[in-house]
Amino acid sequence: MTSPSQPDSNLPLDMIIFGGMGDLAMRKLLPALYMAHLHGNLPPATRIISTGRQEFDRNAYLNFVEEHSRSFISGGNFTDDAWRSFLQLLEFVRLDVQQDELAALAKVSRPGAERVFYLATAPSLFTTICDKLAQAGLVDSNARVVLEKPLGRDLASAVEINEAVGKHFAESQIYRIDHYLGKETVQNLMVLRFGNSILEPLWRAPNISSVQITVAEEVGVGSRAGFYDSAGAMRDMVQNHLLQLLCIVAMEPPASLSPDAVRDEKLKVLRSLRPFTLAGIARDTVRGRYIRGVSGNQEVPGYLEEKNVPADSSTETFVALRTYVDTWRWSKVPFYLRTGKRMARRSSKIVVEFANPPFPLFPETPGGVANRLVIELQPEEAVKLQVMAKQPGSGMKMQQVALNLDLQSAFSERRAEAYERLLIDVVRGRLTHFMRRDELEAAWQWVEPIINGWGTLAEKPYPYAAGTWGPSESFALLARDGFGWVE
Template sequence: MIPATNQRPPATILFIFGGSGDLNLRKLTPALYNLFIDKYLSEKFAVVGLGRSKYTDESFRERLLEGVQSFSRRKDDLDDTWKSFSPSISYLQMDADDAGAYPKLSDFVAAKKKEWGEEPNVVFYLAVAPQLVPDIATNLGKLPLCGEKSHVRIVVEKPFGHDLKTAQELNALLGGLFAEEQIYRIDHYLGKETVQNILALRFANSLFEPIWNRRYVEYVQITASETVGLEGRGGYYEGSGALRDMIQNHLLQMLCMVATEAPISFEANEVRNKKVDVLNAIRRIRPEQVNDVAVRGQYGPGEKDGKKIPGYREEEGVKPDSATETFAAVKLYVDNWRWEDVPFYLRTGKSLPEKATVITVQFKPAPYYAFPEEATQDWHSNQLTIGIQPDRDIRLRFQAKRPGQTLAIDPVEMVFSYKDAYSSQEPEAYETLLLDVMTGDATLFMRADQVEAAWKVVTPILEAWENQTPDFPNYAPGSWGPEAATQLIEKDGFHWTMK
């Protein structure tokens, strides 16, 4: 997490495998550029892009400048600041499959160590397709410098495996090459300011924590909805689907933030221990229960905002009879003292009406027998809504008397908005996470046991779905998913909410 003061990390070399790729262009370099402006980077800092594409140092910098111009949250005085920042960037053309090329990385580190007069931290960021990770990690693990546990780190992007078995295999591979404290499994959702604020909301305010339990909370909802379809990612999405792509990682991690017990400190392993406790406490789903607690969907062709939308099966890279879900909703229970019998509803999908990530904590209704019947016509239970994106806010709904001579009760809201409360720009998620890697703070990163515990939650659903033939497509683009998702929550007497 970003420190309270502008404490810079030590001398650092950041190698980016897939340096010429989209992630570096859109996210990594713009994040590094903003950290540079905010003086969070060491004066002794180097970024080396690695890839098979042909670039000189200069042409690579020009390419990354285009990314900063398009995707950075800061574009003022770009000429002067880029001139100061860009000399730290270089490019090394190499094939990640060529084991003989890896000593070049050691040579670069040795040269910088001599130039700077100190031992630098070395970060290997694997911004590559998942199938390339094992070979790159294996080749890196052969370098003597990677045995320097306190100075060398490796960053792995999601997905962390395709299922529990492959996640365990990947963890075993990485664990055989690096110490666990060197491995940073990155989930960008955990770097979002509003996600981090959940812990502050809960544990820095005595107003909320005493009622954050089964006695007062009726249910919790977490929604991550997208308005777009595949956007050219058909090849990737066919092998993933909504449950793997979003619920197994992003949504379960947000569930952990909502449900975790108070840590005794904010030391990385203490916070991660509490999250693992939540994942291990989630009630296991038996095969015969899957259809009662999990729903999947796939959007078909239709119209949205007056435009014709192709169905998922008509997208490029998608099989014409694909059974990959573009929508998933599940009901989970956390079986511990705090949350027993409180349902957690999670849903995510593509081609939905609204792009938003929202957490809703619904409190149990207060008794209203003392009020006259006409006063309770618009009675609503208290509700806390945490907007993760695009609206970064917290809304508390409570009851208030309507002005006038009669006693009438209306729901009203108190709203905290980041945009209205703070004039400074919030850091992007990758800014927070990259700085944490460089300073050695693993609080917001997935540990091996966290990854495997999350896979254990969704594995019964995945296995059941693999043995069933879904009736796809089953929802129209621009709708809120299949009817079965509505029934999933309404059979419990509740309904899906956003804000």
């Protein structure tokens, strides 16, 4: 394992993408790198080297990029000159990482360059790739490696990957990417919490009565069915995206904004999550799976009707659960997590419900909750504080109104997409918004007993029609505590 050095902006940069012909590279990585190039956020001497098994020369590869990646750049950001200059950065190396040594890649990569290896492949290839990179002499103190999720399918496989990658890269050279941590509103949550004295004193029990975190997708599994059926919503979404959002909501103020100070506090949250018993799994978790329904004004198939999904599959496409963070700050405050595919619409949000006033001076509160902080992550990014106000006219009838912060109109600066922001962080050596090894393993330690408990209970996922908000059992989960999902 090498001793890492600080990134040197004067060195040339070789960004090497394993799986460079894949869907992720075409839809997300290359458009993000184009945007970084367009706005001058890549070092001047940058090359982007994609690897793949196709028998392509460079021209064939550039034609493939033109066909499969260009359309993912919005028209307002596209110029012919910038695109032509971006294409000049691209190279292609034919490699089958399972069969070939990396001598061809070693010949192309420049001696003395800072190397960023982006592993946009199946996690089963991470060990092989890192071993062969080291054998080819491509890993040095200036190298960094980006690991795309999912990092394992359980604790044992996550530990195995971490051990294998850690043989060649120091922890400070490893960037475990979760694109949700690159979203502007997620990063702004830190400022919202710790930069405003009006909120921080209230950010605790008993002032907060509950927290909801929803990541709803309108799409089905599509072409990912082969992967998705071996993962399910718990592994694909809860173990990483939703738990990371929970950590930011629930963490204590870090001593500084240094990467380890922030990640230390997130780790404490993960270790404070209340473990599930088998009875708790049966009571406080809901698994669902979409059936045929209407989405986007057209009929869509159910999960078991999707291509490459086994007829006897027991995989869930929806998870809802109730959990607790067992700390003084969050004592007895329920956290409700929900995620699913083929839901009513695409929506990611965090809802913080504040406790109602202790004495009901005014008539009954409409909707049951007087004050909510709603942090919308997608499709729009906004922060809304819902408060009660008097309706015009005689009497004291109340109505809920929102104090809105539209983050897109509040700032004139361009808002980078999540992958662009995180790739720039990798290039500049910023680790704050990437998962540390102990974070990843703590998340698996909490999630794995739930997955195993579902296997023991052997209950089929509850059905829900595509285009709805999930099975009715998920609404009952909140209703018994006197709450309801905020749509």
